[in-house]
Amino acid sequence: MRKETVRRIRLLLFPVAAALLFCALSAVRKGQERGELPLLTASAVLHAGAEGRPEGEGDVYGESAGKKEERRKVALSFDDGPHPAYTEQLLDGLKKRGVKATFFVTGEHAALHPDIIRRMSEEGHLIGNHTYTHIQLNASNREQFKEELIRTNEVISEITGDEVLYVRPPYGSWDKTLEEELNMFPVLWTVDPLDWCSSNASCIVRSVVEEVEENDIILMHDYYDTSVTAALEIVDELLAEGYTFVTVEEILFD
Numbered sequence: 328m329r330k331e332t333v334r335r336i337r338l339l340l341f342p343v344a345a346a347l348l349f350c351a352l353s354a355v356r357k358g359q360e361r362g363e364l365p366l367l368t369a370s371a372v373l374h375a376g377a378e379g380r381p382e383g384e385g386d387v388y389g390e391s392a393g394k395k396e397e398r399r400k401v402a403l404s405f406d407d408g409p410h411p412a413y414t415e416q417l418l419d420g421l422k423k424r425g426v427k428a429t430f431f432v433t434g435e436h437a438a439l440h441p442d443i444i445r446r447m448s449e450e451g452h453l454i455g456n457h458t459y460t461h462i463q464l465n466a467s468n469r470e471q472f473k474e475e476l477i478r479t480n481e482v483i484s485e486i487t488g489d490e491v492l493y494v495r496p497p498y499g500s501w502d503k504t505l506e507e508e509l510n511m512f513p514v515l516w517t518v519d520p521l522d523w524c525s526s527n528a529s530c531i532v533r534s535v536v537e538e539v540e541e542n543d544i545i546l547m548h549d550y551y552d553t554s555v556t557a558a559l560e561i562v563d564e565l566l567a568e569g570y571t572f573v574t575v576e577e578i579l580f581d
Contacts, residue, residue: 407550408436411443418443418447420558421452424562424563427452429452429575430454435460452574453574454489455494457494458472458496463500476509492511492512494512494513517545520534531547535561542578
């Protein structure tokens with residue numbers, strides 16, 4: 328099925344308030360047994376407006392119309408960090424390029440490296456919750472999962488002074504009732520190059536560049552040197568193609 332068709336189907340599912348649309352994938356992850364509490368493997372929350380652009384319409388409007396160039400938005404997101412070395416390298420590269428990203432950090436790593444979390448915040452990156460120990464939600468550990476989210480929110484907020492609104496549940500396992508209980512939005516992804524299991528930066532780059540479209544959310548990890556190398560190459564290639572990098576919040580709400 329063509330990606331455009333899949334995306335349109337997703338946008339018809341699970342409508343929510345305002346301009347948000349939560350899209351649920353129909354396939355249940357392997358290992359979930361019948362009889363467990365319903366876990367949602369949700370796709371990223373996406374803005375629907377980009378689907379209305381007529382086919383063949385360019386991104387640059389005529390200067391005579393007095394409009395500025397409109398660049399296609401895409402969000403680059405990173406899980407599992409911060410890493411004491413690789414995340415710093417990534418932040419250096421993003422700063423040099425003037426690019427903002429979203430970091431879904433684990434509470435235990437955030438507590439170990441508060442200076443990196445503080446730097447992320449000060450440099451304009453969005454920080455989200457990836458649980459405290461990278462726990463996967465299942466039928467028997469819902470309360471533990473919830474407590475890890477709360478604990479990680481406290482760690483991040485103590486460092487940055489900001490409320491944490493976004494969560495990326497490890498492995499995509501989610502229970503929608505937690506959204507109201509914690510006042511948090513789950514954010515997953517639309518492009519996954521599986522960078523965590525590849526030592527070939529070029530392959531990771533090609534996987535993303537060949538698949539990415541406007542308003543996509545790219546999943547990567549700042550816990551591997553190859554991933555950091557690939558991420559900065561992806562940024563360079565997509566900037567050259569006319570994309571602009573924003574946080575996931577801008578994809579969701581703008």
